[in-house]
Amino acid sequence: MAEALALADVVAGYGQSTILNGLSFAAEAGRITTLIGANGAGKSTVLKTVFGLLRPRQGSIRMHGEPIGGLEPRALLARGLVFVPQGRNLFPTLTVRHNLELGGTTLGDRALLRRRMDAVLERFPRLRERAEGQASALSGGEQKMLEIGRALLLEPKVLLIDEPSIGLAPKVVAEVYALLRGLAESGVSILMVEQNVRAALGMSDAAVALEQGRVGLMGPAAQVLADTRIKALFLGGGLAAAG
Amino acid sequence: MTLPTLSRANVAALAFIVAMTAGLLAAPLFLKTYGVYLLSLWALNTVAAIGLNLTLGYAGQISLGQAAFLGIGAYAVAILMKAGVSFWLGLPAGVLLAFAVGLALGFPALRVQHHYLAFATLGFNALVFLVIRNEEWLTGGNFGIRVARPELLGHSLRSGIDYYHVCLAVLAVTALLVWLLLRSPWGRAFACLRDNPIRAESLGIDVRSYTLLAFAIGAACAGVAGAFLAPLVNFIDPSPFGLVPSIYLLLMVIIGGPGRFFGPFLGAAIVTLLPEWLRVADVWYLVIFGIFVVALMAFCPGGLLAVPEKVAAMRAARRSARGSAAGQAGARP
Numbered sequence: 001m002a003e004a005l006a007l008a009d010v011v012a013g014y015g016q017s018t019i020l021n022g023l024s025f026a027a028e029a030g031r032i033t034t035l036i037g038a039n040g041a042g043k044s045t046v047l048k049t050v051f052g053l054l055r056p057r058q059g060s061i062r063m064h065g066e067p068i069g070g071l072e073p074r075a076l077l078a079r080g081l082v083f084v085p086q087g088r089n090l091f092p093t094l095t096v097r098h099n100l101e102l103g104g105t106t107l108g109d110r111a112l113l114r115r116r117m118d119a120v121l122e123r124f125p126r127l128r129e130r131a132e133g134q135a136s137a138l139s140g141g142e143q144k145m146l147e148i149g150r151a152l153l154l155e156p157k158v159l160l161i162d163e164p165s166i167g168l169a170p171k172v173v174a175e176v177y178a179l180l181r182g183l184a185e186s187g188v189s190i191l192m193v194e195q196n197v198r199a200a201l202g203m204s205d206a207a208v209a210l211e212q213g214r215v216g217l218m219g220p221a222a223q224v225l226a227d228t229r230i231k232a233l234f235l236g237g238g239l240a241a242a243g
Numbered sequence: 244m245t246l247p248t249l250s251r252a253n254v255a256a257l258a259f260i261v262a263m264t265a266g267l268l269a270a271p272l273f274l275k276t277y278g279v280y281l282l283s284l285w286a287l288n289t290v291a292a293i294g295l296n297l298t299l300g301y302a303g304q305i306s307l308g309q310a311a312f313l314g315i316g317a318y319a320v321a322i323l324m325k326a327g328v329s330f331w332l333g334l335p336a337g338v339l340l341a342f343a344v345g346l347a348l349g350f351p352a353l354r355v356q357h358h359y360l361a362f363a364t365l366g367f368n369a370l371v372f373l374v375i376r377n378e379e380w381l382t383g384g385n386f387g388i389r390v391a392r393p394e395l396l397g398h399s400l401r402s403g404i405d406y407y408h409v410c411l412a413v414l415a416v417t418a419l420l421v422w423l424l425l426r427s428p429w430g431r432a433f434a435c436l437r438d439n440p441i442r443a444e445s446l447g448i449d450v451r452s453y454t455l456l457a458f459a460i461g462a463a464c465a466g467v468a469g470a471f472l473a474p475l476v477n478f479i480d481p482s483p484f485g486l487v488p489s490i491y492l493l494l495m496v497i498i499g500g501p502g503r504f505f506g507p508f509l510g511a512a513i514v515t516l517l518p519e520w521l522r523v524a525d526v527w528y529l530v531i532f533g534i535f536v537v538a539l540m541a542f543c544p545g546g547l548l549a550v551p552e553k554v555a556a557m558r559a560a561r562r563s564a565r566g567s568a569a570g571q572a573g574a575r576p
């Protein structure tokens with residue numbers, strides 16, 4: 001099966017500290033691969049490194065076979081790799097429409113941007129209703145939908161998404177997951193980070209558990225979820241909290 | 244659906260602009276020469292502060308070197324006019340030079356932020372000041388350069404009121420251009436840079452170019468102000484382009500309300516005109532002004548234009564606190 005993303009022996013960190021220490025794993029095309037790990041394990045660091053916000057010190061990162069290590073976010077966006085970071089990512093003082101528009105910064109073609117925006121608003125009727133209102137007036141779930149909608153503006157091949165369920169009610173989480181599932185069915189490859197292990201692995205195809213900057217455990221999501229070692233990896237109670 | 248509220252805000256802004264324009268055009272009827280000169284100075288300070296507001300208020304890059312760009316614009320015009328070049332050719336030359344130097348000053352901002360950037364820009368201002376003061380062959384040093392008022396379409400602008408109208412027109416054109424810039428998709432990205440550079444970068448906003456342009460456009464505005472300042476005062480020397488004037492320009496932006504379109508108008512009015520009104524207070528002026536600034540920053544760091552929102556928020560908080568207290572007490576009204 002085709003690999004959408006492949007990391008091999010990646011070393012990365014901040015300043016003196018090394019967070020990813022020889023990390024190797026692959027995310028298959030058209031699938032949802034979920035990264036799990038304790039707080040501070042380096043899950044977000046993986047996404048930031050893949051997206052070029054952090055430069056890998058060693059190792060290779062490939063997207064659909066082509067090396068992308070060291071490329072800047074702009075270049076990666078142009079290749080169809082998009083990133084929805086952890087937490088809130090909207091510009092609260094701008095309107096919903098203007099927030100959405102910012103997702104098309106790299107498109108460069110006004111007419112194309114307008115068509116894509118119409119398509120996204122078509123897909124999210126609640127955003128269309130509130131298009132001229134301030135983004136900060138949206139509910140948490142609507143804000144996450146807007147962030148995802150904004151990422152979809154580029155019609156991505158690969159979507160990186162960091163803890164989309166954080167701070168959302170279970171019902172809204174289910175909606176977000178259903179949306180991501182639908183994207184995967186339509187061929188988008190997704191690399192997701194989640195703390196909410198049980199729910200996330202329940203809707204993922206594959207799982208990668210990070211441990212000390214490397215892969216502790218990896219395989220089909222159901223298999224990883226059933227593994228007894230997963231409890232050992234989450235001494236802090238990641239799985240207990242999720243279950 | 245939201246259109247009515249939008250147009251209501253627009254109508255209010257429009258009414259404000261019309262009233263302000265009418266007031267400014269009528270002002271010379273009630274003022275002496277010096278008053279008209281002060282209003283001209285206010286208009287040009289506002290132009291420079293609008294530029295700094297773009298750099299600082301919208302793009303979030305601190306700059307303590309804005310007066311240096313004022314100096315670059317002023318000296319470019321003065322030196323070229325002394326060499327026999329027309330003001331109207333010196334003007335674009337000065338603005339372009341300020342833009343280019345502003346672009347160069349943007350480079351440190353790509354590496355450092357906050358107080359480091361403040362000192363980098365302060366150092367730049369000190370450097371420009373020293374060049375102006377010491378390169379006597381070019382700038383006249385402390386002796387300065389005389390600058391005549393230019394002509395416009397064969398009409399001399401020697402009269403204070405005529406030149407005041409020119410300054411107002413310069414302000415109107417600059418404000419309009421910056422307004423158009425800020426409400427374009429391109430200009431909105433400046434605010435993203437300020438709110439969260441990483442977030443902006445994740446969306447593919449070219450943070451590098453935007454940072455450089457925020458400095459360059461801000462500097463160009465100061466260049467425009469400086470170019471018109473030289474003929475206004477008829478004579479330039481290094482003093483208005485040192486560190487203290489830079490801090491006053493920063494104060495204009497901060498007092499008015501950084502990131503607010505009309506902030507520089509208000510801030511420049513207070514910093515330029517208040518000293519004159521408080522002249523009766525003599526040495527106490529600086530004390531009063533200092534206390535005012537400290538109080539404003541402590542009470543409402545968003546500047547004067549943020550005060551109404553702040554007051555409304557405090558009222559709402561008090562009302563809800565009273566409401567919950569009443570709820571707890573049960574019987575209290």
Ligand SMILES: Nc1ncnc2c1ncn2[C@@H]1O[C@H](COP(=O)(O)OP(=O)(O)OP(=O)(O)O)[C@@H](O)[C@H]1O
Binds near residue numbers: 014041042043045086
């Ligand atoms: N910008 C930064 N500068 C320095 N250290 C950082 C930075 N960001 C993260 N770190 C450190 O890197 C380590 C991994 O952080 P990271 O954010 O990747 O963890 P995470 O697995 O996503 O955690 P969480 O579940 O809390 O989101 C942590 O020890 C953190 O303190």
Ligand SMILES: [Mg+2]
Binds near residue numbers: 043045086
């Ligand atoms: Mg994280």
